[in-house]
Amino acid sequence: MSDGDVAIVSAKDDNKDATSGGVNRDRRYFLIQATSAVAAVGVLGAAWPFVKYWTPSAKARAAGAPVKIDFSKLVPGEMLSPIVAWRGKPIFVVWRDNQAIESLKSDTSDLADPDSLNPDQQPEFAVNAWRSVKPEIGVYLGICTHLGCSPKYVLTDNFEASGQGGFFCPCHGSKFDLAGRVVKGVPAPDNLQVPPYRFVSDTVIVIGEEGTA
Numbered sequence: 066m067s068d069g070d071v072a073i074v075s076a077k078d079d080n081k082d083a084t085s086g087g088v089n090r091d092r093r094y095f096l097i098q099a100t101s102a103v104a105a106v107g108v109l110g111a112a113w114p115f116v117k118y119w120t121p122s123a124k125a126r127a128a129g130a131p132v133k134i135d136f137s138k139l140v141p142g143e144m145l146s147p148i149v150a151w152r153g154k155p156i157f158v159v160w161r162d163n164q165a166i167e168s169l170k171s172d173t174s175d176l177a178d179p180d181s182l183n184p185d186q187q188p189e190f191a192v193n194a195w196r197s198v199k200p201e202i203g204v205y206l207g208i209c210t211h212l213g214c215s216p217k218y219v220l221t222d223n224f225e226a227s228g229q230g231g232f233f234c235p236c237h238g239s240k241f242d243l244a245g246r247v248v249k250g251v252p253a254p255d256n257l258q259v260p261p262y263r264f265v266s267d268t269v270i271v272i273g274e275e276g277t278a
């Protein structure tokens with residue numbers, strides 16, 4: 066008998082064993098698989114309401130998503146327009162000229178919190194005279210810290226002693242310098258908030274993320 070004949074006989078024996086005793090092994094295997102599949106669907110069905118409950122909607126994710134701002138068309142002395150919103154709040158991006166940068170270091174006597182001592186108002190990277198990553202580029206939430214109006218960007222000579230301009234809130238007259246620092250004696254209690262942000266190039270920032278470019 067050749068090796069090929071042995072192989073054929075063994076296959077037939079296996080098939081016979083599978084049907085011996087009235088039990089078809091293939092059918093039993095099929096039933097086990099089908100039962101497992103039904104059980105898995107049941108578990109998935111029970112878990113789905115919880116998965117759905119804990120997964121934020123696309124709208125909610127978009128509302129909190131980082132926002133990229135390209136300010137390549139901004140020139141020194143201007144604020145970016147149109148204003149971009151992040152989490153429903155306006156983001157002010159200003160390009161300060163050299164004179165303004167120098168003034169922010171020295172003209173601090175009229176300010177309520179010139180050294181940004183309130184840690185709620187800016188990330189650690191913005192605790193400096195400009196309250197920003199780069200001295201020339203200021204990035205602030207355009208929300209007055211009094212009752213939430215949106216201040217206006219002003220560059221009038223008499224806005225403050227230094228004449229550099231800043232942000233003026235028309236609702237109740239609060240003033241902030243070009244680093245968003247609140248002037249003493251106005252209704253607003255705090256400096257404008259600095260959002261988390263990072264540079265991805267010299268003229269593009271991402272609001273809502275921190276880190277180096």
Ligand code: FES
Pocket residue numbers: 209210211212213214234235236237238239252253
């Ligand atoms: S909301 Fe800005 S001064 Fe009152």
